Amino acid sequence: MQCRKCGFWLPEPTPESCPQCNHPFHSGDDRSGPAWESRSSGIDLEAMLATVKGVLFQPAATFRSMRREGGMGGPLLFAVILGTISGWFGLLWQGFIQSLGFLSEGVGDQWLIGYIGLMVIAVLMPGFVLIGAFVSSAFWHVSLFLVGGARKSFETTFRVTAYVSGATNLFQIIPFCGGFIGGFWYLVAMIIGVREAHEISTGRAVLAILLPIILCCACFLVVWIFFLGPVIINAIQEM
């Protein structure tokens, strides 16, 4: 086990706090959350709201107490319900924007951008959310593995992804800018979520979640240096 605060490798048997930074260590035995895990019925609105609130505003505490295993059905149901409702709102705003004629060019032809296309997507939305939850979890788990952060099973990554995507998808209800806010919140909550669930350092969690972005920026930098660098150097020398 590694200290989540300073990255110090904790000796066995695990102490109650980190010998280096004194950060309290949670053994994981108290993992029974979030509220959605102990709901009384299939769809418990009170538990759903408590989970959304926890994921969005207290992600560290929520994922520190999240069950790492125990079936994927619960988290999947959470993600599909909220993702579908939020997705419908997203489509509603898209339809509204289209009705104003902003997206009439360059997005696709009338078959898709027409209202029938939007309705077809709306009907298929639960399926898209379901497949998206598994595919994005696999993507994050590979990313975690590549940076040495996949300390727990795929199910743990899936649970974090499902709860985070379900909660942050709700931002789509906000017209126009909801997607941007939700996207940013998603990344932050994912970083905190995988840090707490896989018990890795913050740096490693940031690296895992931002790896695709970092890779793309690095690629841009390399191309810039190799292709634009000589041009600029020549221009400077000629001055």
Next chain:
Amino acid sequence: MRIYLANPDSGTAIHEPIWGWIGLAALAVPFWLPLERLGLLACPLKGATGILCFLCGGTRSFWAAAHLDFVSAWNFNPLGLLLFGVLLLYLPYALGSIAFRWPRPRLRLESGGERAVLRSLIAGGIGANWIYLLLR
């Protein structure tokens, strides 16, 4: 490294049902979804810099492979073609495993060195594919 057979009822044996059904859906979608009429989202990196990201062309590649146009699939993105090939091999096994409850083979990496080798292979494969996309 250890290869072992997992009981279909155990908690570690969840991958076949998940990826089997998703794989089947992924293979079915290209036959009824007219990709050429679909306004796909543009890659933000390509839009901003003109540089392909390592996943650029992946959807079109998979779609072309599903229509048995392997040359186009390779040209769009070799990763999409690879994914299609892996899926073709995996699907019969996954669906058979679900139907007949076969024991499910699992690989356990037991040392840091083995994990490092696998990491290097994945990162190297993605990197090589990306270099190919950038230099072709």
